Amino acid sequence: MQIPVKYRKSTHVSVSIWDFLLDMKLYLFSPINLSVSGFGLLLQKCLKEKLLQPCQQIHALMLTSHTDMNALSLNSKLIGAYASCGDLGSAELVFQRTTNLNIFAFNWMISAEKSIGYFSLLHQSRTIPNTYTFAVVLKVCVGLMDLNKGKEVQSMIYRMGFESELSVANVLINMYGKCGSTEYARLVFNLMVERDIVSWTSMIYSYANVGKIEESFILFEKNEVRRPKMSEEGLTPDLVTWNAMVSGYVQSRRSTEAVALLQEMLDAGVKPNEITLTGLLPVCGLIDSAYTGKEIHGLAYRLELFANVFVASALIDMYSRCGSVEDAWNVFSSIPFKNVYEGVLPNEVTLTCLLSACSHGGLVEKGLKIFWSMEESYGIRARKEHYACVIDLLCRVGSGCKVYARRDLAEKMAKDILQMDLKKPEGLVALSNIYAAEGEWDNVENVRNMMKDKGFNKMPGSSWL
Structure with a gap:
């Protein structure tokens, strides 16, 4: 078999792809290995590596060799391979031409198309869903912000006895929380026999998302998370939980509590990340506390997050709001040029913050210098x-x-x-x-x-x- 030029080995192609192409050659052109199981293995590799052209070649060979595509769920694997490669048209065509669709085919189409329609088809075909099906369709409901459809899916979950599945209950809480229905989210949470850290975090986020900070805080701190219930389940708040609480305080403009929570976080031995810091820094600008901002800046330095473009942008914005123009400029100047190759480069927001700082500080020449060098130095075209x-x-x-x-x-x-x-x-x-x-x-x-x-x-x- 002559390997096409586009697939010939180069430093830009992973070894696993070359292993796959070698396997493909052995399977497809050996009379012994030209089998249903061989096709299945190759399609699985196409799916994993997201290789569209080999997938199309395998599909063509299966058709010309009159392979039984219903055997070993070849149709479903082919749908999955096309969907994972982003060729939804081919995935849908195979789906429509398949007579005995299984749950995996439906799951792929629901996930790839993000469409409730395929879930309705699944219901009509009397195909039994699994936990992954419900997880995917509930995420689709979140994307559509369709609370009513989410309730319909929950009814089916309860009718089919999936309510005790931890992963399904977690996605239900997440769906209700993001759609703003904390009452239903809490009802699902309370009925759970088993909870994990995702359950607690999703419930806390649900309250924080709609500004119910007291309820969120009670769940997090006073009655449950730090005390017996969560300890009995062997769980402790993770970084996502803490970040959800910080976000809730910031959204509610409760600056003092947000900053205090950072200290509690550090005392608990939880290491903040860039999401924590970028969430907190705007608070310092709101309360005009450059001192607190500098403390967070120092923390960012110790955590080696100071060169992160999002943290740097937040620091520049914070200093400019507090009137510390020189500090804003120093942050901008300290972003290492070597990180250009790592993708850490000042973006539009960074430069907007810096220009704003120059404006507030009356630094005309410095501001104009930044403005005129935007495209040449940073590849950013000036916007309005x-x-x-x-x-x-x-x-x-x-x-x-x-x-x-x-x-x-x-x-x-x-x-x-x-x-x-x-x-x-x-x-x-x-x-x-x-x-x-x-x-x-x-x-x-x-x-x-x-x-x-x-x-x-x-x-x-x-x-x-």
Whole structure:
């Protein structure tokens, strides 16, 4: 067998794929191994490695060799292989042409298509679902935010006796929690014979998700999680549970409790991650506590998370909100360039935060330097949020374009403002003032008429952010 050029060995192809191609050659071209079990093994490898073209070749050979595709669930494996490769059209075609569909075929289609329709077909065909079926279809309900359909699925779960399955009950709690129905989530939780850390975390998140922080806290701290019930079950709160609680406090703007929870977390020996820190840092900006922010910054450094782009963005935003512009700049400057190759690079949010910091601190030259180097240094094209920050920066220092005689910048900003159809006048006002300073009164009148046509009303002192 001649291996096609695209599959020939190179440093970019894993060894397991080459093992697969060797197996494929042996199975397909040996009279002894050209069997149903051989096809099944190859399809399983296609599914695992997500190899579409070999899957298509195997399918073609099964058809031309008149292989019984109902044997050993070959049809279901073929559906799964196509679905895992993202070829949903072929998966659906095989599904439609299969006469004896089993639960695995339905599970693949429900999971791949994220469609309730296949679950309805399953019910009509009297195929018996399994725990995975219910887990998948409940996740689909979450995606659709379809609480009523979720209740219908729960009714079927109870009718078929799956309510005692731990994984099914956990997904039910998660579905009700994300759909905002904490009453039903708690009912499922209370009826559970066995619970694991996922059960507790899902229930805590359900309360936090709708702002019921007291209930969430009671479940987490006062009555249950730290005390006998969870201990008897051999469970302790994990990182996800703590993060869910932190998120709940932050969403409810309960800053003091959120920061206190971090200390409890550390005392309990739980190591925070980037999600914990990025969730907490905005709190410091809200309460204008640069001291607390610096403590979290120090923690990020000790945990070696300071170079994470999301943590760095949150730190820059926190320092800018607290008025610590130099600290914001230092964070930005400390992001290691070597991490460009690791995917850790300042993103749009990082630069927006930094430009905002420069605006609040009146650092015109530094802000403009960052703005003009965005695309060249970081591969980020300026968006309207970045333009808004720069305009705000220039206006805060007193018609910055005029002071620095940056007519070119003012004209570019004015042009971009018109293209973006923004509804605030500061950029055009700056341009008008520059024209006036140079005695170009015709241009002043043109800009003023343009502002009038656009319905701009000057609002001194307002920010674009």
